[in-house]
Amino acid sequence: MFLVYTNELADILESCGVKIKLFADDVKLYLQIINDIDIVQLQQAIDALVCWATGWQLSISVNKCCVLNIGKVSYNTCVSVDDVYLPLVKSVRDLGVMVSHDLSPTQHVSNIVAKAHKRSAAIYRAFTSRNVDLLVRAYVTCSAYC
Numbered sequence: 001m002f003l004v005y006t007n008e009l010a011d012i013l014e015s016c017g018v019k020i021k022l023f024a025d026d027v028k029l030y031l032q033i034i035n036d037i038d039i040v041q042l043q044q045a046i047d048a049l050v051c052w053a054t055g056w057q058l059s060i061s062v063n064k065c066c067v068l069n070i071g072k073v074s075y076n077t078c079v080s081v082d083d084v085y086l087p088l089v090k091s092v093r094d095l096g097v098m099v100s101h102d103l104s105p106t107q108h109v110s111n112i113v114a115k116a117h118k119r120s121a122a123i124y125r126a127f128t129s130r131n132v133d134l135l136v137r138a139y140v141t142c143s144a145y146c
Helices: 002-015 036-055 106-126 132-145
Strands: 019-023 026-030 091-094 097-100
Touching: 002 019, 002 026, 002 036, 026 036, 097 106, 106 132
Parallel strands: none
Antiparallel strands: 019 026, 091 097
């Protein structure tokens, strides 16, 4: 039944001239912004999304929505969902991957390293043994389940 919802939404948004990506209940709209007309086109697509969601009695998590400008040129992209303006962000988490405005993997790698340090420090504090094989096995086991 969910595919019936999303197939219709894909057709509606593509008719608005934007590229879309769907995954489960996530919808991402993409549009190359060159001028103000493109911003209006993006807002019309967002309005079509809101209209579709309202028609199907589905809610949009506006607090999870944002605008990410990718590239060197940054436009003042003021778009809104239900009269709530979306924040312009420098990076966003998308399916567990940090995507930055310059598409650099630095922030994503830094986050992974920080999590690994926290996990290894917690394991190191939890065990009195300093046997490297045991600590590595604990880290690998924790990584598989955390």
